[in-house]
Amino acid sequence: MAREIKIYSTRDQIKDFKDSVLWKDIKRELRSWRKGFDIELKGMVDDIADNPNISTASVLTHLGDLNGRVKAVDYLLSVPDIFLQILEEEK
Numbered sequence: 001m002a003r004e005i006k007i008y009s010t011r012d013q014i015k016d017f018k019d020s021v022l023w024k025d026i027k028r029e030l031r032s033w034r035k036g037f038d039i040e041l042k043g044m045v046d047d048i049a050d051n052p053n054i055s056t057a058s059v060l061t062h063l064g065d066l067n068g069r070v071k072a073v074d075y076l077l078s079v080p081d082i083f084l085q086i087l088e089e090e091k
Contacts, residue, residue, distance in 0.1 A: 007083050007090075014087070018080045027077060034073045041066050 009017075017023055044062065048054055 005086055007086050009083065011084060011087050014080050014083050023080070030073050030077055034070055037066050037069050037073075 007014075041063075044059070048059060
């Protein structure tokens with residue numbers, strides 16, 4: 001079942017939002033989260049080495065969790081552009 005997204009904002013409102021200080025603050029925060037996820041990912045090797053009883057399933061689950069968080073942040077960062085694309089396709 002396909003979800004239909006309805007955009008109530010105008011193209012100009014979305015462009016103004018993309019140029020706003022608020023959006024810049026949001027992007028900075030989301031990029032900070034992504035950087036933290038990268039640090040966590042890089043630290044996994046040491047965590048695994050320090051805990052020889054950790055299971056492969058736990059490691060893979062953690063990797064999947066980190067991957068999902070990064071993808072969610074990337075999606076949130078692209079939402080204004082996705083909205084603009086939807087409006088363009090509706091023309």
